[in-house]
Amino acid sequence: MSIQDNIHAILEKVAAAAKDAGRDPESIKLVAVTKTVDAQTAKEVMDAGCTTLGENRVQSFLEKYEVLGDAPDWHIIGHLQTNKVKYIVGKVSLIHSVDSLHLAEEISKKATALGITQDILLQFNISGEESKSGASEDEAESLLAAVSALSGIRVCGLMTMAPLDADEEETRAVFKGLRSLFEKLKEKNYPGVALTELSMGMSNDFELAVKEGATLIRIGRSLFR
Numbered sequence: 001m002s003i004q005d006n007i008h009a010i011l012e013k014v015a016a017a018a019k020d021a022g023r024d025p026e027s028i029k030l031v032a033v034t035k036t037v038d039a040q041t042a043k044e045v046m047d048a049g050c051t052t053l054g055e056n057r058v059q060s061f062l063e064k065y066e067v068l069g070d071a072p073d074w075h076i077i078g079h080l081q082t083n084k085v086k087y088i089v090g091k092v093s094l095i096h097s098v099d100s101l102h103l104a105e106e107i108s109k110k111a112t113a114l115g116i117t118q119d120i121l122l123q124f125n126i127s128g129e130e131s132k133s134g135a136s137e138d139e140a141e142s143l144l145a146a147v148s149a150l151s152g153i154r155v156c157g158l159m160t161m162a163p164l165d166a167d168e169e170e171t172r173a174v175f176k177g178l179r180s181l182f183e184k185l186k187e188k189n190y191p192g193v194a195l196t197e198l199s200m201g202m203s204n205d206f207e208l209a210v211k212e213g214a215t216l217i218r219i220g221r222s223l224f225r
C-alpha cells in the first residue's frame with residue numbers, strides 16, 4: 001500500500017475509535033514517526049497530507065531538518081540528552097519526552113537565550129517498567145510545579161509509552177493511568193500551565209489510546225508497510 005493509503009486507513013481507525021468513545025476525531029492529531037525512513041520518504045508523508053513529523057533521535061532529526069527545514073511541524077518524541085538540547089530548541093514545535101527538571105532547565109536556558117517559548121510535554125513511566133524512560137507518577141506534582149516556574153518553556157500536556165509486549169488490558173491500564181494523572185494535574189491549576197495534550201498510542205495500540213483520550217498518536221511502522 002502507498003503511504004497515502006496507509007494514512008487513510010489509520011485515520012479511518014482513529015475516526016471509528018473516536019466515535020466509540022464519543023469523541024470528535026478532529027481532536028486527535030497524527031504524528032508521523034519518520035525515524036526509520038529517509039528525508040525523501042518523510043517528504044512523501046507530508047505530500048500525503050500529514051505535516052507533523054516525529055523523530056526520536058536528534059541526529060536523525062537534524063539530517064532531515066537539513067533537507068526539509070521548517071516545512072514540517074517537527075516533534076521530538078524520544079529520550080533527549082541535555083547536551084543535545086541546543087541543537088533542537090527553536091527548530092521543533094513540541095518535545096514530548098521531558099522527564100526531569102534538569103532537562104527542562106536546559107531547554108529553558110536555550111529558549112530564553114533565543115527569546116522564544118518552547119512547548120513541551122512531560123513524559124511519565126506509568127507502567128513502572130525499569131527499562132522505560134519517563135518520570136515516576138510520584139514526582140508528577142513537584143516536577144510540574146518546578147518546570148512551570150521556568151521561563152521560555154510551556155508545559156502543554158503529558159506523554160507515555162505502553163510496554164511493547166503488554167496485552168490489551170495492561171496497555172489500557174497505562175493509558176487510563178496517564179489520563180487520570182492528567183485530570184489530577186489539571187485540577188491543580190498551576191499558573192501559566194494549560195494542559196491540553198495527551199501523547200499516547202503507537203502503531204500497535206493507537207485505537208486503545210484514542211478510546212482513553214489521546215490527542216496525539218505517534219505512528220511509525222503502520223505508515224511504511
Ligand SMILES: *Cc1c(COP(=O)(O)O)cnc(C)c1O
Binds near residue numbers: 033078202219222
Ligand atoms: C518509534 C516510536 C514510535 C512509533 O512506533 P511504531 O510502533 O513504529 O508506530 C512512537 N513513539 C516513540 C517514542 C517511538 O520511539
